[in-house]
Amino acid sequence: MQAPGPDEELLLELLNSRPVFDGVERDRFADDGELREWSRAHGGSGSAPEAELLRLTRDRLQDVVRGAAEPASLAQALDGVSRVPELDENGVTWQQSAPPDSRLAARLVLAWAHIQEHLPGRLRPCGNDECRLFLLDLSNANRARWCSMATCGNRMKARRHYRRSRAR
Ligand SMILES: [Zn+2]
Numbered sequence: 001m002q003a004p005g006p007d008e009e010l011l012l013e014l015l016n017s018r019p020v021f022d023g024v025e026r027d028r029f030a031d032d033g034e035l036r037e038w039s040r041a042h043g044g045s046g047s048a049p050e051a052e053l054l055r056l057t058r059d060r061l062q063d064v065v066r067g068a069a070e071p072a073s074l075a076q077a078l079d080g081v082s083r084v085p086e087l088d089e090n091g092v093t094w095q096q097s098a099p100p101d102s103r104l105a106a107r108l109v110l111a112w113a114h115i116q117e118h119l120p121g122r123l124r125p126c127g128n129d130e131c132r133l134f135l136l137d138l139s140n141a142n143r144a145r146w147c148s149m150a151t152c153g154n155r156m157k158a159r160r161h162y163r164r165s166r167a168r
Helices: 005-014 033-042 048-063 071-078 101-117 150-168
Strands: 082-088 091-097 123-125 134-136
Touching: 005 048, 005 101, 005 134, 033 048, 033 091, 048 123, 071 101, 091 150, 101 123
Parallel strands: none
Antiparallel strands: 082 091, 123 134
């Protein structure tokens, strides 16, 4: 199994930017400044329209991964994006071009598409229904259910144990 590429990690960061603590969502990207800083650190433009597109793309990607929306709902992130083959001494390399404000959103949607194609079913929501995080399971067994064994895994085990001991 291959290690996640840099864009897969970026995609997980985006998907996991709305964690829930004690039943309350904390949107890491609710603040324009934080989102724009994150975007600039990853090659984005850091503009206000980009921030809007990134939030929209994130929320739609979350729905698509949860099976609650169709991939077509991601279309806006790929608006104006094209790939052109260029010949060089190694053969063909693909030059991607995108409007500056969609560059990062397009990369994230393409990272999702890459996982769909090469690692189908491995990007999924955490099995704890009170958790809003996602996981990318790269293990051979492909049986991971929790975003993290330390938090959700142990919590769900404790809950099952509690139910069992109450049933007795
Ligand atoms: Zn979780």
